[in-house]
Amino acid sequence: MEQPRTIFHLDMDAFFASIAVLDDPSLAGKAVLIGGTGPRGVVSTASYEARQYGCRSAMPMAQALRQCPHALCVDVPGARIRELSQAVFAVLDTFSPLVQPLSVDEAFLDMTGTQRLMGEPRVVAQRLKDAVRDTTGLVASVGVAPNKFLAKLASDLEKPDGLTVITPDNLDATLTPLPVGKIWGVGPKAQAVLSRHGIQTIGELKAMGQAQLTEHFGDRGTQLFALARGIDDRPVVPDRTAKSIGHEQTFGENLTRAQDVRAVLLEQTERVGERLRRQGRTARGITVKIRFGDFQTVTRSCTLDRPSHTTDELWAAARGLFDRWAASGFRSVRLIGISAGPLASEGDGHAQAPLFPDPQHERRRALDAAVDRIAQRFGPRTVHRAGPADPSG
């Protein structure tokens, strides 16, 4: 029997408008419209204050301003959006290896089988929200459910700052009263057809037979029949074009010795290298993230000589970044993390050979291949690098 799935859907609340407020706190609590102000400008996001006046995404800016004349129009630079989007996804990556981005501010996470390791889904979802807020200062809504359809529906139910869990127990009670328009793929047209049959809510839709639905909606009818019952077996497909692969770890107690932090970083680097090789990707650069006891965070990045997934080469870069930081004044560390990216595909066209070939390169690749094979057979980290020598024993 197949294991019941646990799917999270995370959706940032008024993402663009929230970034505008983050960068200019004087906008907090005000009606803010993000988008072009030209004659054909369209609202890309409205703050919740502006939504009270009926302003919506994709509405012409002129119309939005007629409905809410005192709204402030703000432009959020694309680079800033990308930066915060990447920060959000970096957090998601630490919760599950199966993350499927839907857009810059929305993603599915397959959390199936993590309960023993991470805890109750509701608790984990709250931790995810907290982690996103701690890292970016932005608020997300999370839906937890046995499949993608219900998870996405759930994240919307208590927005903003929502956390909704749909389980087989509350499924019917949650779904029945909702309008059919909440079903993914049911737009105004389908709603009109259903309305003619006196169907407004998902509960009423559920009462329709499969044959009847197929008659009106063709193949889509079968899908509607399933969705009305909360059934959706689409898998979470992690995007192959992930921007980075990383690991980070927060310590229960701050680490006060550089070599202890370095040992954790080495372990993380090995894991990142293994994941890169498994996915056939290479990293163009390495970023090391260090958070102190006082929550201040620094990141240090470098570009690799050439894209690599060789653990020793990733480690040389990560260790260099960490040691340079440590040498400039080590402080006790609360969190350490490594991220490899941007990523390239192994054997990408237009690779440039090095001018000074490294005789060790082939040996390092062979070592990685051997370690990966052992891990495949006997489990991860059956063999791993000994930590950096510890002079104090």
Add this chain to the structure above:
Amino acid sequence: MKVICDRGALVSSLGLVGGVIASRTPKPVLTCVKLTASAEEGLVLEGTDTEVSVRLTTPRVEVAQGGDALIPADKLQQIVRESVDATLTLSTEQDVARIVGKDSKFKVFGHPPTDFPAVTTFTGEADFTIAAGELHRMVAQTLFATARENSRYAINGVLIERTGNKLVVVATDGHRLALARGLCNTDSKETRSAIVPTKALNLLLKLFDDAEETVHVRVEDNQILFKTDQAVLGANLVEGNFPPYGDVIPKDGDKKATVATDALVSATRRAGLLTNEESKGVRMAFTADGLTLSSRAPEMGEAEIAVDLVSYEGDAVDIGFNPAYVLDALKVVDQSEVELELKGSNKPGVIRSGPSFLYVVMPVSLQ
């Protein structure tokens, strides 16, 4: 201390010294410029980040009273730059500096001058001397090719190697290598080499304002010193080994093309328009009939540009290059024609401009 300075001259001097001074450092004295006024030398400005230091004499200064002062560099620079007077009077009392113009009075709190680390002075004989214009050419033709960080090799600096009076300046980032040759004046026959940090050389290029001026160069311990008429620049050398650059300069390129520098620059720029991060290579197809550059960016489009060759020897060859790497070299070439030497599509290419400049660049694979 009290000096009356020409404001324009002081602005440019502070700009140069400011080039080494860190704006954020745990040691506040390192954010300062040290001023020393004396009847003999006029007004001397010093700045250091402990790795690179510079000592500069400011022209057009009248010293009313000798002395010294240590003042936050960026604040002093801002005040002098924003002032409107032709001359400014700068005086100090204890650790407080006063900058007085016709309609303005500034008081800036400084630090005791004795807190400032000693800045290297040029003492002893120079290892060699060289005309500023010649040293400028060699550094400018190589400096761009350095790596931002060290890898196995110390390549985030420029190698200056002297054998007798022959000077070779080399820089590489591991994918391309730039080499400039020149002559210097010295009695020494020995071979000496030093890897100089890029920050120091960037500043050095700005210190030269007269191509005829003589530059004195001396390497001692782990430092290199450059002296011009107005300035002394000192820098800690980059530690580590420079890669064996001689080994990677191909000598067997049997396909030789001569092409007008401007034409190749223009064609490479245009072909580079249709490349992106994933496919940053430009294909160069050399035949006796001419050179064709082509590029393709997925989901964007393609480009093809024909370039006349002045001459071509050898079989036809197709090779891919990162256009940015090719343009970097062509920008520093000072002749109207360049020679390209190639062996095969997966072998390094060489760009030459006369006997004094050579550039080796690894091809990108074209699939």
